Amino acid sequence: MDDNYSKVLLDESEMPTQWYNIIPDLPVPPPPPLHPGTREPIGPDDLAPLFAMGLIEQEVSSESYIDIPGEVLDIYRLWRPSPLLRARRLEKALDTPAKIFLKYEGVSPAGSHKVNTAVPQAYYNAKEGITKITTETGAGQWGSAMAFATAQFGLECEVWQVRASYDQKPYRKTMMEIWGATLHPSPSDLTEAGRAILAADPNSPGSLGIAISEAVEMAVQDENTRYALGSVLNHVLLHQTIIGEEALLQLAKVGETPDVLVGCTGGGSNFGGLSFPFLREKLAGRMNPTIRCVEPASCPSLTKGEYRYDFGDTGQLTPLVKMHTLGHTFIPDPIHAGGLRYHGMAPLVSHIYDQGLVEAEAIHQTECFEAAVLFARTEGIIPAPEPTHAIAAAIREALRCKETGEEKVILTALCGHGHLDLASYEKFLAGELVDYDYPAEKVAAAMAQVPVID
Numbered sequence: 001m002d003d004n005y006s007k008v009l010l011d012e013s014e015m016p017t018q019w020y021n022i023i024p025d026l027p028v029p030p031p032p033p034l035h036p037g038t039r040e041p042i043g044p045d046d047l048a049p050l051f052a053m054g055l056i057e058q059e060v061s062s063e064s065y066i067d068i069p070g071e072v073l074d075i076y077r078l079w080r081p082s083p084l085l086r087a088r089r090l091e092k093a094l095d096t097p098a099k100i101f102l103k104y105e106g107v108s109p110a111g112s113h114k115v116n117t118a119v120p121q122a123y124y125n126a127k128e129g130i131t132k133i134t135t136e137t138g139a140g141q142w143g144s145a146m147a148f149a150t151a152q153f154g155l156e157c158e159v160w161q162v163r164a165s166y167d168q169k170p171y172r173k174t175m176m177e178i179w180g181a182t183l184h185p186s187p188s189d190l191t192e193a194g195r196a197i198l199a200a201d202p203n204s205p206g207s208l209g210i211a212i213s214e215a216v217e218m219a220v221q222d223e224n225t226r227y228a229l230g231s232v233l234n235h236v237l238l239h240q241t242i243i244g245e246e247a248l249l250q251l252a253k254v255g256e257t258p259d260v261l262v263g264c265t266g267g268g269s270n271f272g273g274l275s276f277p278f279l280r281e282k283l284a285g286r287m288n289p290t291i292r293c294v295e296p297a298s299c300p301s302l303t304k305g306e307y308r309y310d311f312g313d314t315g316q317l318t319p320l321v322k323m324h325t326l327g328h329t330f331i332p333d334p335i336h337a338g339g340l341r342y343h344g345m346a347p348l349v350s351h352i353y354d355q356g357l358v359e360a361e362a363i364h365q366t367e368c369f370e371a372a373v374l375f376a377r378t379e380g381i382i383p384a385p386e387p388t389h390a391i392a393a394a395i396r397e398a399l400r401c402k403e404t405g406e407e408k409v410i411l412t413a414l415c416g417h418g419h420l421d422l423a424s425y426e427k428f429l430a431g432e433l434v435d436y437d438y439p440a441e442k443v444a445a446a447m448a449q450v451p452v453i454d
């Protein structure tokens with residue numbers, strides 16, 4: 001390849017045809033999810049009212065590789081393989097000897113990596129005769145992805161969107177409606193969970209935890225409806241591994257291996273998707289990258305949360321999972337990266353962090369937006385607020401290389417574009433962006449609500 005390449009592409013015929021399940025390769029298996037009532041490990045049947053059986057099988061699978069169904073590959077080909085970008089202009093602006101690579105997932109129809117799991121989730125539900133999906137959305141990315149995916153398979157889609165983002169991002173709503181989904185701001189008066197929150201606070205800005213409770217409550221009431229989650233769960237991270245598998249092939253094409261891999265973590269899916277194939281290579285001794293999660297300073301579930309069994313939602317309807325958590329009742333400050341405003345972290349990411357296999361750091365949003373504007377001015381792409389965290393972390397690393405003279409290869413995921421997040425940039429450019437610190441008291445209050453389980 002020409003030495004001045006700006007992006008590394010794969011042919012459609014080179015697209016990976018299997019997802020990678022990291023669980024069998026982990027030195028210690030992750031702890032099992034528990035039934036919210038009995039607090040005993042749950043079996044597939046406990047999850048059946050919520051998820052399609054094809055997805056439950058993947059959730060608990062001990063196979064290392066799972067074939068991607070042909071119908072899913074066909075839809076993936078609308079935008080996959082996604083490009084691997086080399087940020088030469090950013091490197092030059094930073095005057096760093098480091099090489100910065102970004103796996104760009106903003107090329108998908110909904111503009112983020114979320115479609116990688118929305119499509120197989122819709123596929124398995126449709127295959128099993130389910131007619132409707134309920135789900136939640138924070139920033140609107142997941143709701144858009146699911147609206148697109150359900151349209152592909154002729155399923156109905158009903159979305160509870162966190163109130164704060166429903167009001168802030170009207171175009172996400174339009175996008176979901178174009179693909180045929182029905183939207184409700186959350187908390188809503190359509191569910192018991194929503195009514196309880198509204199009774200306590202009629203002006204509640206909502207949270208992902210509340211919206212999840214609402215979507216779950218609606219799904220379990222109808223035998224032809226299932227719920228879909230856009231992050232956190234094993235099967236979601238599994239579907240996202242196509243990102244890392246492609247990136248491995250792309251880096252190999254230009255003869256590079258990463259020294260540092262950073263990814264933003266909300267529920268952990270784009271990070272897991274990018275990093276797990278590289279962690280497999282690391283555990284097998286074929287490369288040795290430092291792998292680091294980046295989270296918002298205002299919602300630092302890994303760096304400040306406790307590794308405990310907790311509920312995935314505010315209404316305590318989901319199974320108890322062992323994860324780094326700030327408490328299921330915690331409502332994060334209104335940072336612009338709505339997709340990173342979640343109280344917990346994927347059990348798999350929490351487990352590998354607990355095992356010392358990956359690192360984590362937390363960054364304030366002003367530094368993230370500064371990094372994103374520099375990125376936009378050099379590389380052109382305007383990132384979604386969530387991956388501004390990944391870019392800020394990549395820039396920190398590149399600047400350390402400038403100090404030491406190390407020519408490190410840095411890899412990250414630019415997991416979505418920010419074309420529908422311009423209001424956030426407007427605030428930043430006007431100097432009105434607020435940094436929120438670690439909300440110690442709010443977290444302590446929320447942690448007091450977390451059940452004590454040995």
Ligand SMILES: *Cc1c(COP(=O)(O)O)cnc(C)c1O
Nearest residue numbers: 141266267268269270339386416
């Ligand atoms: C949802 C979302 C996130 C956060 O979710 P993860 O599961 O941690 O990836 C990050 N970035 C974008 C663009 C998102 O849409």
